Amino acid sequence: MTTFGALFRGINVVSISVTDLDRARAFYGEVLGFGPPLYDLPEAGWIEFSSGAAGGNVSVTLAESSWTxxxxxxxxxxxxxxxxxxxxxxxxxxxxxxxxxxxxxxxxxxxxxxxxxxxxxxxxx
The missing domain is CATH 3.10.180.10 (2,3-Dihydroxybiphenyl 1,2-Dioxygenase, domain 1)
Structure with a gap:
């Protein structure tokens, strides 16, 4: 039987759905102070911030979608x-x-x- 620890090696990304990447970039990058994105790919609907400065290694991703x-x-x-x-x-x-x-x-x-x-x-x- 495989245990959780043996199967998974940590959390890579936490993805948050947003409807407007420009507003999301400003809020997370500037207002919350996540800093400049690691990856900023508006054509793919994807912006990724590192949490490394906050003492972690999980990235926070903003993924554009139509959602609630x-x-x-x-x-x-x-x-x-x-x-x-x-x-x-x-x-x-x-x-x-x-x-x-x-x-x-x-x-x-x-x-x-x-x-x-x-x-x-x-x-x-």
Missing amino acids: PSAGMTLVLNVEDCHAAVDELRRRGVQCEDAQVFPGFVTFASFYDPFGNRLQMCSPA
């Missing part, structure tokens, strides 16, 4: 201070919910991209 906002998948990003990150994202015009604290575990908050996709951020409690 996701409800089942949530990208969760690590931040140093969730409360401060909420304030900063709101300053940048991002729709952001108040941070929730689970004492002794985690502080997290949901926020939304221009297409209605829910993302989250978390920090220590």
Whole structure:
């Protein structure tokens, strides 16, 4: 029997559906600060950002499609201070919910991209 660890070697890409690559590039690259894309292929409907600067090796991809906002998948990003990150994202015009604290575990908050996709951020409690 093959175990999960023996079969899969990690996560390569997390793909987020968007309807407008230009708006998505600006939001993820500039507003969220993911920086310049690793790959920017508008003719293929694909923009890929590295999360390497944030301490990971999973790429975040924006894939253009006609769709409705996701409800089942949530990208969760690590931040140093969730409360401060909420304030900063709101300053940048991002729709952001108040941070929730689970004492002794985690502080997290949901926020939304221009297409209605829910993302989250978390920090220590």
